[in-house]
Amino acid sequence: MKKSAVRERILKVASRLFYEQGYNLTGINQIIEEADIARASLYNHFDSKTDLLLAYLKEAEDVWYKEMEEFTANFFDPKHKLLALFDFRMERQNKRGFGGCQFIKISAEVSRQDLVVFDAVSHQKSRLKFFIDSIVGNLPQNNQVLSHTMLSDALFFLLEGATVSGSIYKNQESMLAAKAIAEKLLQDSFPQPAIKI
Incomplete structure (x- = not known):
């Protein structure tokens, strides 16, 4: 099954931010803004910030x-x-x-x-x-x-x-x-x- 393009975009942005500026300093709002998605889109793919971290x-x-x-x-x-x-x-x-x-x-x-x-x-x-x-x-x-x-x-x-x-x-x-x-x-x-x- 092909992975969701939106999920991959969210993960790519989160991965960069977690690595470059740290997990604790990266907020969900910044990820949403930089991935250019709706808040609902993020939570459709990841239940929480921790879930996103585990995927990263x-x-x-x-x-x-x-x-x-x-x-x-x-x-x-x-x-x-x-x-x-x-x-x-x-x-x-x-x-x-x-x-x-x-x-x-x-x-x-x-x-x-x-x-x-x-x-x-x-x-x-x-x-x-x-x-x-x-x-x-x-x-x-x-x-x-x-x-x-x-x-x-x-x-x-x-x-x-x-x-x-x-x-x-x-x-x-x-x-x-x-x-x-x-x-x-x-x-x-x-x-x-x-x-x-």
């Missing part, structure tokens, strides 16, 4: 993973695929002007009691962690430094921390440093076997 998070997650999978699809070696995640994040930082992760931004704005929204945010992060786990699982078992679980955690924290840091300093330095650390971890944890002559 769902679409953002779907787009994020589609782009990530396309970006990393041509890397077959697990180490290269893991390092490509840092390049992917750098590309997104450039595209978004170092505006930060939309999921982290939303989690900082909503009430702790809004469990449905927090579930949506944590789902995106858990999905990324699972993706990293699945790649790390393809590395050999001759780990010299970290277990697979610890390495997955380290890579996840490097990615997330560098994303936050990049949004504060508005540059790629944190992500480049995180990638260099990740490369060192992968090299030291899974060294190339010595070639016998």
Whole structure:
């Protein structure tokens, strides 16, 4: 079934405003005005502002993973695929002007009691962690430094921390440093076997 053009327009406007100026500072009236729709049209498609937020998070997650999978699809070696995640994040930082992760931004704005929204945010992060786990699982078992679980955690924290840091300093330095650390971890944890002559 084809999605409603009006619904897509509302979601596009709301997504831009939620990301650029924040969820709490974006009012329903502004969304209605910028989407050039009647108030009734908005509520025909979304029951509430929270419902609109959840649709925004769902679409953002779907787009994020589609782009990530396309970006990393041509890397077959697990180490290269893991390092490509840092390049992917750098590309997104450039595209978004170092505006930060939309999921982290939303989690900082909503009430702790809004469990449905927090579930949506944590789902995106858990999905990324699972993706990293699945790649790390393809590395050999001759780990010299970290277990697979610890390495997955380290890579996840490097990615997330560098994303936050990049949004504060508005540059790629944190992500480049995180990638260099990740490369060192992968090299030291899974060294190339010595070639016998």
